[in-house]
Amino acid sequence: MQVNRENLWSDWRHYPGWKPDYPSFKETLDGGQAFCWFQVSENSYEGIVVNIPLRLKWESPHHILWSSPQNIAATADTFLKSYLGEEASYQKYYDNLPWRSDQHLNRCMKQFPKLRILNQPVEETLLGFLCSATKQIVQIKEMLKLLRQRFGQSVATDFARLPTWHELTQVSEQALRDCKFGFRAANIIKSAAVIEQSPDLFKNLSSLSYSETKKILCTLPGVGEKVADCVTLFGCGKLDAFPVDTWITKAMKHHYRLEDWKSPQIGHFGRKHFGNFAGLAQQFLFAWERNQSGK
Numbered sequence: 001m002q003v004n005r006e007n008l009w010s011d012w013r014h015y016p017g018w019k020p021d022y023p024s025f026k027e028t029l030d031g032g033q034a035f036c037w038f039q040v041s042e043n044s045y046e047g048i049v050v051n052i053p054l055r056l057k058w059e060s061p062h063h064i065l066w067s068s069p070q071n072i073a074a075t076a077d078t079f080l081k082s083y084l085g086e087e088a089s090y091q092k093y094y095d096n097l098p099w100r101s102d103q104h105l106n107r108c109m110k111q112f113p114k115l116r117i118l119n120q121p122v123e124e125t126l127l128g129f130l131c132s133a134t135k136q137i138v139q140i141k142e143m144l145k146l147l148r149q150r151f152g153q154s155v156a157t158d159f160a161r162l163p164t165w166h167e168l169t170q171v172s173e174q175a176l177r178d179c180k181f182g183f184r185a186a187n188i189i190k191s192a193a194v195i196e197q198s199p200d201l202f203k204n205l206s207s208l209s210y211s212e213t214k215k216i217l218c219t220l221p222g223v224g225e226k227v228a229d230c231v232t233l234f235g236c237g238k239l240d241a242f243p244v245d246t247w248i249t250k251a252m253k254h255h256y257r258l259e260d261w262k263s264p265q266i267g268h269f270g271r272k273h274f275g276n277f278a279g280l281a282q283q284f285l286f287a288w289e290r291n292q293s294g295k
Contacts, residue, residue, distance in 0.1 A: 021112075
C-alpha cells in the first residue's frame with residue numbers, strides 16, 4: 001500500500017534561533033500579530049503560513065520544536081529562519097530599546113523577555129488586518145479559517161492556504177459575508193480589485209521607508225492609520241512603525257501621561273521615544289496591557 005507523504009509529518013526538530021520563555025512564545029504566536037495559529041495543546045500550536053503547514057511546540061526551559069509535512073520539511077526549515085528570526089539579531093533589537101531609562105518598558109520586557117515580531121507575508125497580513133475592525137483575535141481567526149476552508153487551495157490533509165488576492169477577485173461580497181466578514185467584505189472585494197490592477201503593489205514595499213510604505217497602503221479601501229501601521233510592521237518589516245489601538249492608547253495614557261492625545265500624535269510620540277525599533281516596544285506594551293486585563 002502506497003503512503004501519501006503529504007499526510008506524514010516530520011519528527012520534531014529543534015529550532016536554535018529562538019529560545020523563549022513560555023509567555024513570550026505564546027504571546028508571539030497568539031497575541032494578535034498573526035491569525036493563522038491555533039493552540040492544540042497547552043504548549044503547542046499549529047497553523048499554515050502561505051502554503052506551509054507547521055506545528056510549533058515549546059519545551060521547558062527555552063526550547064522550540066517544529067514539525068511539518070515530510071515532503072516540504074526542507075522548505076519549512078528555511079522558511080522558519082526568516083519567519084521566526086535569529087537570536088543574535090533580536091538581542092541587538094532589545095539592546096537598542098530605551099528600557100534602561102523607561103521604567104514601564106523595562107517592566108513589560110521582563111514579563112515577555114523573548115517576545116518577537118513574526119516576519120509575515122504582506123499579502124496575508126493585509127487580509128488579516130482588514131478583518132480586524134471591531135473584532136477580537138479569536139473572531140478574526142475564525143473568519144480566515146472559514147475563508148481557507150471554502151476558497152483556499154488544499155496543501156495537506158486538513159490544511160488549506162488562504163486564497164490569493166487574485167483569487168479573491170472571483171469571490172462575491174455575499175460569499176465573504178457568509179464567512180462572517182460582515183461589513184468588512186466590501187472593503188476586501190474593493191481592495192482585491194485595486195490590487196488586481198496594480199500587480200506590483202506589494203513587490204517594492206520592503207525597500208521603501210516606513211512613511212512611503214504606509215502612504216501606499218492607505219490608498220487601499222478600508223485601510224486607515226491603524227491597519228496600515230499594523231501591516232507596515234508585521235507584513236513589511238518596518239520596525240519603526242508604532243500601531244495605535246485601544247490597548248496602546250490606554251498604556252500611553254496611564255504610563256506616559258499622554259492624556260487626550262489622538263492616535264496620530266501617540267504614534268508620532270512612540271516612534272520618537274522608542275526609536276528605530278518602536279514596533280517591538282509597541283508589542284511589549286501591548287502584551288503587558290492586554291495580559292494585565294486578562295484578555
